[in-house]
Structure formats: C-alpha cells, structure tokens
Amino acid sequence: xxxxxxxxxxxxxxxxxxxxxxxxxxxxxxxxxxxxxxxxxxxxxxxxxxxxxxxxxxxxxxxxxxxxxxxxxxxxxxxxxxxxxxxxxxxxxxxxxxxxxxxxxxxxxxxxxxxxxxxxxxxxxxxxxxxxxxxxxxxxxxxxxxxxxxxxxxxxxxxxxxxxxxxxxxxxxxxxxxxxxxxxxxxxxxxxxxxxxxxxxxxxxxxxxxxxxxxxxxxxxxxxxxxxxxxxxxxxxxxxxxxxxxxxxxxxxxxxxxxxxxxxxxxxxxxxxxxxxxxxxxxxxxxxxxxxxxxxxxxxxxxxxxxxxxxxxxxxxxxxxxxxxxxxxxxxxxxxxxxxxxx
Amino acid sequence: xxxxxxxxxxxxxxxxxxxxxxxxxxxxxxxxxxxxxxxxxxxxxxxxxxxxxxxxxxxxxxxxxxxxxxxxxxxxxxxxxxxxxxxxxxxxxxxxxxxxxxxxxxxxxxxxxxxxxxxxxxxxxxxxxxxxxxxxxxxxxxxxxxxxxxxxxxxxxxxxxxxxxxxxxxxxxxxxxxxxxxxxxxxxxxxxxxxxxxxxxxxxxxxxxxxxxxxxxxxxxxxxxxxxxxxxxxxxxxxxxxxxxxxxxxxxxxxxxxxxxxxxxxxxxxxxxxxxxxxxxxxxxxxxxxxxxxxxxxxx
Amino acid sequence: xxxxxxxxxxxxxxxxxxxxxxxxxxxxxxxxxxxxxxxxxxxxxxxxxxxxxxxxxxxxxxxxxxxxxxxxxxxxxxxxxxxxxxxxxxxxxxxxxxxxxxxxxxxxxxxxxxxxxxxxxxxxxxxxxxxxxxxxxxxxxxxxxxxxxxxxxxxxxxxxxxxxxxxxxxxxxxxxxxxxxxxxxxxxxxxxxxxxxxxxxxxxxxxxxxxxxxxxxxxxxxxxxxxxxxxxxxxxxxxxxxxxxxxxxxxxxxxxxxxxxxxxxxxxxxxxxxxxxxxxxxxxxxxxxxxxxxxxxxxxxxxxxxxxxxxxxxxxxxxxxxxxxxxxxxxxxx
Numbered sequence: 009x010x011x012x013x014x015x016x017x018x019x020x021x022x023x024x025x026x027x028x029x030x031x032x033x034x035x036x037x038x039x040x041x042x043x044x045x046x047x048x049x050x051x052x053x054x055x056x057x058x059x060x061x062x063x064x065x066x067x068x069x070x071x072x073x074x075x076x077x078x079x080x081x082x083x084x085x086x087x088x089x090x091x092x093x094x095x096x097x098x099x100x101x102x103x104x105x106x107x108x109x110x111x112x113x114x115x116x117x118x119x120x121x122x123x124x125x126x127x128x129x130x131x132x133x134x135x136x137x138x139x140x141x142x143x144x145x146x147x148x149x150x151x152x153x154x155x156x157x158x159x160x161x162x163x164x165x166x167x168x169x170x171x172x173x174x175x176x177x178x179x180x181x182x183x184x185x186x187x188x189x190x191x192x193x194x195x196x197x198x199x200x201x202x203x204x205x206x207x208x209x210x211x212x213x214x215x216x217x218x219x220x221x222x223x224x225x226x227x228x229x230x231x232x233x234x235x236x237x238x239x240x241x242x243x244x245x246x247x248x249x250x251x252x253x254x255x256x257x258x259x260x261x262x263x264x265x266x267x268x269x270x271x272x273x274x275x276x277x278x279x280x281x282x283x284x285x286x287x288x289x290x291x292x293x294x295x296x297x298x299x300x301x302x303x304x305x306x307x308x309x310x311x312x313x314x315x316x317x318x319x320x321x322x323x324x325x326x327x328x329x330x331x332x333x334x335x336x337x338x339x340x341x342x343x344x345x346x347x348x349x350x351x
Numbered sequence: 352x353x354x355x356x357x358x359x360x361x362x363x364x365x366x367x368x369x370x371x372x373x374x375x376x377x378x379x380x381x382x383x384x385x386x387x388x389x390x391x392x393x394x395x396x397x398x399x400x401x402x403x404x405x406x407x408x409x410x411x412x413x414x415x416x417x418x419x420x421x422x423x424x425x426x427x428x429x430x431x432x433x434x435x436x437x438x439x440x441x442x443x444x445x446x447x448x449x450x451x452x453x454x455x456x457x458x459x460x461x462x463x464x465x466x467x468x469x470x471x472x473x474x475x476x477x478x479x480x481x482x483x484x485x486x487x488x489x490x491x492x493x494x495x496x497x498x499x500x501x502x503x504x505x506x507x508x509x510x511x512x513x514x515x516x517x518x519x520x521x522x523x524x525x526x527x528x529x530x531x532x533x534x535x536x537x538x539x540x541x542x543x544x545x546x547x548x549x550x551x552x553x554x555x556x557x558x559x560x561x562x563x564x565x566x567x568x569x570x571x572x573x574x575x576x577x578x579x580x581x582x583x584x585x586x587x588x589x590x591x592x593x594x595x596x597x598x599x600x601x602x603x604x605x606x607x608x609x610x611x612x613x614x615x616x617x618x619x620x621x622x623x624x625x626x627x628x629x630x631x632x633x634x635x636x637x638x639x640x641x642x643x644x645x646x647x648x649x650x651x
Numbered sequence: 652x653x654x655x656x657x658x659x660x661x662x663x664x665x666x667x668x669x670x671x672x673x674x675x676x677x678x679x680x681x682x683x684x685x686x687x688x689x690x691x692x693x694x695x696x697x698x699x700x701x702x703x704x705x706x707x708x709x710x711x712x713x714x715x716x717x718x719x720x721x722x723x724x725x726x727x728x729x730x731x732x733x734x735x736x737x738x739x740x741x742x743x744x745x746x747x748x749x750x751x752x753x754x755x756x757x758x759x760x761x762x763x764x765x766x767x768x769x770x771x772x773x774x775x776x777x778x779x780x781x782x783x784x785x786x787x788x789x790x791x792x793x794x795x796x797x798x799x800x801x802x803x804x805x806x807x808x809x810x811x812x813x814x815x816x817x818x819x820x821x822x823x824x825x826x827x828x829x830x831x832x833x834x835x836x837x838x839x840x841x842x843x844x845x846x847x848x849x850x851x852x853x854x855x856x857x858x859x860x861x862x863x864x865x866x867x868x869x870x871x872x873x874x875x876x877x878x879x880x881x882x883x884x885x886x887x888x889x890x891x892x893x894x895x896x897x898x899x900x901x902x903x904x905x906x907x908x909x910x911x912x913x914x915x916x917x918x919x920x921x922x923x924x925x926x927x928x929x930x931x932x933x934x935x936x937x938x939x940x941x942x943x944x945x946x947x948x949x950x951x952x953x954x955x956x957x958x959x960x961x962x963x964x965x966x967x968x969x970x971x972x973x974x975x976x977x978x979x980x981x982x983x984x985x
Binding site: 051052153168170171194198199200201202203204206225226227228229230231232251252255265266267269270271272273274275277280281282283284286287343345 | 692693801803804831832833834835836837838840858860861862864865868890900901902904905906907908909910911912913914916918921924925926
C-alpha cells in the first residue's frame, strides 16, 4: 500500500483569548489516502475550521503547539508541512494542496475580473505565460460547466453564489493539486445549487483523482461525498469511521446525537431530538470526557478521565468512548438511519 | 431602566455600571497611550478647575520684573506685565475648558437630537433637517465665526459656546442620521415595532444606547475642535479680551513683544504647551476609546 | 377558524425600471393553533410574505385579514389589536436582541407597556416566560446581556419576547438556520409546542426542506418560487409525492444525512441550473425555462393559477393539474 497523501499525527492547535489559551484542536490524528474523501464534521466551536486552516499553515492568531502534518508528494517524497520554510510552504499550498472556502463574495477581490484572479494566482505560483494560463483557465471553467468566455470577463458581483463557488473550485484546481480541502463548500447555497455543486465535485473527483477533505457542520454533505468521516467535538476527534459505519453504526454518543438532530426529508422521520446543553467552553474544558455533561449514557468513570480513541467493531473504526458497547446495543448494526432505529 | 437592571443585578452581582466601568478601566489599562490620555485629561481638569480654588490670583503689575526667565519665585518666568506665568496658567484654563466642553456638549446634543429625529420620523421632517444641515455644512466656518464674533461680541462662556455649537453640529448630524438609519433596520428594532413599544422607547431605549460610544467619541472630538476655534478667535483678537485664559495669554504675549525679548520664551510657549498637551491628551484618549469600543474586541 | 390570511397579496419594491415584484398574488391562510411552513430558495419571496403576514410590510395589492377583517383597510383599533397579536422571531440570534439591554429589560418593557403597570408583576411574568422557554434558572438568565448567551439561548429569549404580549400568531423567519445543528430540533419543538399547547398559530419560514418536514409534520407546507406559491399541501403528501415539478426537483435534490438514501435518490433533471432574476421574470410560468415538463405554447405563455387537486393540495402547474385531476372532474368542469 502506498503512503497516504496526508498523514496528520497528534496535531494540537491553540489560540489566545482574553481568558487564556483556547485549545481548539487537541491531538487529532487521521490520514487521507490518494483519491480518498474524508469528511470532518462538527458543530461551531468543535475546532474543525481551526484544524483546516492549520493544515495548510495559514493560521495567524492560532498556533500549532504539537504534532506533525506529513505530506507525501506524487514522487513518493514525504515532508512535514510544519517544518517547511515560508517560501516552500507557499509553493506547496495551491501546487500540492488547495483550499476552497465558503463561497462568499469576500473571497474575491471585488475590483478584479475573474480572469485577473486566475492570472494573479497563476503568477504567484510561477506560471508566467499568460496564454498558457488562459488555456488552463478555459479548460477548468469548462470542467466546472461555466461559459469561460463570459465568466473570465465578469466581476465577482456579477456572478451568482453557485457560479462563484464553481469559479473557486476552478481556481483551486489551477495547478493540479493532489489534495483539495473544502471548508463548508455548500453552506449558504440554495438546495438546487447545492445539488449542482455536490454533483460537480463528485464528477471532478472521479475525473481528476485528487484526494479531498470536507470540513462541514452539514452531515448530509458527508453522507453525499465522504468515504470516511471524522467527528470532532471540543477539539478532539471523537470518532473515525467509514461513511456507512458512521451513519448506520455510530459508536460515540455525540455522533449518535448529531445524527438524531438532523431530520430527513425522505423515509421515516424516526426519533428526532436535539442534544441537550451546549458545546463546552474551549478555555475551560470539563474534566474527563468533554462530552459527559451532555451525554445520556454518562457514568461516573466518564467524569474522571478523558477516554482514549480506541478501536470498536472493526480496525478501521475508532471511538473515544468507554461506553461504546452500550451505544452499540442501542443502535445495533442494521443499515438503517439511527433516528429510525431509536424510534 | 437602569433601576430595574440594578434591582435584579444587586442580588447577584455588582450593578451593571460598576461592572462596565471596571471592565472599561481594565481594557484601558492595556492601552498605555489611552491611559496617558486619561491621565492628561484628569490632570488638566484638576489644574484648571480645582487648583485655582486654592491659589489666589496674582494680578499685580510689576514693571521691574517684565519678561523674566524662570526663577524660584516664578518657575515659568514672568509676562509682559511682570506677572507670574504659572499663576496665569493656573487661572487661564477654566474658561477655555468650560467653553469647549459646553460647545462639544451643545453641538453633540443638537446633532444627536436632530439626526435621530430626521432618521426616525423621515419624510418631510427628514428632508428639511438634511437641507438645513447641508447649508450649514457648506458655509466656511471660520470666516462666518469671525463675522459673527465681530457683530455679537460674545463676552460670556455661554454665548461663545452657543455661537461655536451653532456652526459645528452639522458635521456630526449626517453621521448620526446614517447610524440611526442603519440601526433602525436591525431585527431588534423590527421586533420592538411589532411589540408596539412606541417611537420614544425605540429611539431612546433601543437605538441611542447603541450609539453611546460613538456619541462619546464625537463629543470629545467636538471639544478638541472647539478649543482650536476659541484659540483662533482669541489670538486673532476677535472676541473681547476681558477674561483670563491661555489664549488671551498668548494674544498678549504676541502683541506685547514677547517674540523680541530674550527671556520671554516661556511666557508665550507655556500657554501654547498647555493647549497642545490638553489636545494631545484628548486625542490619545479618543484613539484608545475607538479601540475599546470596537465590538470585535468587546466580544469575549 | 382562519386567524390570519393574505388574500391575493402582491408586494413590489422600487419604482420605474428598477421595480421588482417580490411577491406576486399570494394567498395563504393560517388557522388558530396551526403550524404552517413556507419553503423556498433565496429570492422566492418567503421573507417578504412573512413580513406581510406580520403586518410589517403593507401589500402593494391584495389584503391582509386578521380574524376575517382587513387589517390595513380597517379601523385604527383593529390594527392596534392586530399589531400585538402577531409577533416575529428573526433568523440571526446575534441581531435580534438589543446588545445594550438585559434579558429582563427586553422582556419587561412590552409587559409594562401592554399588560400591567406593576413592576413586580411584570418581573414575575418575565421570569415565568423564561422558565417556559427553558431558560433556567430564570433569575440568573434575566440578569444577562445578549453577549453572555449562546445562539440557541438568544433564540429562546427572542421567543419569550414574542410571547410577552400573548400573541395569537408567531412568524418565525429562518429561526433555526443560524443555530447549531445539535440544538435546532429543541427550538422547533418549543415553537411547535406553542401551537399545540396554547393555540398560537406559527408560520415557519425556511429554506430547509428537512426542517419544514419536521416542523410541519402535522400541518401544511407552502412552496414558493420567484414570488409565487407553486404548491401548498399537507406536509407528508408534499415530500412523499410532490405534484409541482419544482417541488419534485427540491425533494430530489436535497442532500440528506443518510448515505444510501441521498446517493440513491431519483432526481429531477432541470433544463437550466441558474434561477432567473426577479427583475427579468420569464413569461408564463416562471419555472418554465428550467422545467422538464414544459409544454411550449402553454407554460411559456400562460401563468398557472394555484388550483386545488384531490386531497389536501393546491398546485400551480398546468401539467400537474391536468394529469392529476380525475378525468370526470375535467369533463365536468367543461
């Protein structure tokens, strides 16, 4: 088996607040194989965006306190992103690993046309030949189903949200990266536009074979596109599983809670419910398991010690919960939605 | 309203205003420039308003001691009439500070009242206020002030302050109006409308409290502007020179040949220094205030 | 009995060439204690419809009826009574509360203005409301400022504030879309409880079909597209068997938190991905440039009326009405 494109090992990130350091990401480990899609899901404050930004070395306020981010290039050479020189890091970003943010108007410079944005990105990465950039831009816009002739001349505000998101994706693919990180790529888009973007991403991934990391609070995005899912809670990876294990056989009570909190449109509604309480304060985390104040399966041992990420069911499935067997009893192994099974 | 807040707060914590004052001082303490500004303001208020109560006025002319350099008896030397410069400074601050503060207050009050009315009532009232404001805004202030001062001969603090305020409110009005217009669109204002809480409540309880910081900052900036106008008028000799203030000290120093005497430097430099330092304190303080009131910093 | 209704309401914004019609000829009614959802994408006019229902925007044409009486055309007393009877819950929990006022102040003011002069009574009522919306311990919560609360807690305060005047109806515009996924259901349950326990009619406006399905599970959903209601039906019927091609497209397209369902759904293939703009609406049925069932000469010419179909359902589509109406009825109509 070849080395994964990205192997994140015990990564911790803190950022300063007025009340002391907030531990936004704590000892998170995961791997992404070539061509694979990993979804990182969690609520606001779970640390998922801090994690994404730390992965590409862009964090300003936050600083990585420990861990390694090992990237393996197509030629097989492996390097730690954290130890790269600033120049090297800038080259690595975009050429090897691109990031697409939520399709907001402010991810574009409003006074530049889309063509200028392509050209700027290309120049910053050493593509000097404007004709070559133009050909590549046309090819990519074509790939994301946009009319290249019109779009290249347009200003960002002249495009709809969906079109802007397509442009973002095209710009990200400019230098043929091996890994693309998407931060909430469909949030704030309308349903039909969301659908179009999801279908586009699936299509592009099949054609170009890049590996993908999705960061989202939206479970349905993971259900649509992920091969594997990482659930984050209060800065910790609390569960790592294949997409079907996570959706049908979750073993962490938080994953179960999240799944029950999202009603479906098709199929039975089942037992839908919110998780009681609210996410913890990252500056003053609860003692023991950080989820224990909201957990319905809590026992005394949960309050004493923070559990480790341990294998459950299969070797590819881990959960950070000492009560995972109780969870397994509740939700079983059937390939049906959790809310439906708990009804 | 505050009574209700204090009523419920008292049982559990400090009253809101104590808490917010403590919070404010804590934030200020991290901004040395702002702290310096506040210290300066406190010093000048004490110097100009409290010290004069304990220090008698020394106004006796002493022709033998004209324009002396610093000495033990006269730490800042003497002026054209042989009077102690330090004594002149002690008694020359009150009038300027009070006039400037009053001007700032009156002009801010006018701008806030008219701006809020224009934005909330709208329609013809808004159109008239904006039109009047535009006229006042386009008038060149200083020439008008010169003419008005010559005609009215303002000889009291209140008259001068009224005159200055009448010309300075207009710059702020547009900004207040724009702010109120934007606040008016907020969801909580819409909710207040749906709850039928009435226009006075919406303006005074919902909108204006959200502009506190903005209003305070503009009041202070108004004070600095007023000081320059007062000093300008006095030094040009356009208002009666009966009183005693720093600007008058400068006026006489200039006109009584201080520029030509060897030891007269302090008698002209020290009132200028007072004015400059006071202005600097205000500007420093405002720059820290802008920082502190920034909602991105307040959200913890 | 119908509590609140829009009757052929239209709302235009702007004048001259820049004028757009945000809502066009919409009729909607809510009964006492009913939970109605209005679903649609951005620009469909759902928020404008909500504001007209709440009496915050006056229809450019058409009427708003409260207990059968014309709100805007009626006497002043009627408007005053209506004004307090219909309250709002906004989308953004960070913008819907005044940051300079404590929770108690926010709740007390409307009570003191409309229900009692006695401060102690007002305070007790406010605390009761806090308990009711699940903000406990109420005295602690009452002393807080909005910035000391989480998004979900603020939405609860907003709901309590709406309840201070004992409204008959609440219009909640995207009331859960900005709070964390894990607590949305509890807020929807709180709103739903108001309808079932106190008979408060609730209109939930949302872009999220799953939220509409959950909230409206016993009620109806109205689907809006470019300013018009295209389908109005009992919720389960609507999601299981959408009649309008736009509704069908939405139900098919919506990503779901279930890998097998969401990857295996049958989808409606639209003829165009981009929605037309409100300032240049297509002729005839405004969905026709995207609609897979489009019939030239009919759909691009004639605007479809919202017509009743068998069952609890109204739909505005020439093709769906023709195909779903039993032949006998069609013949009888002629």
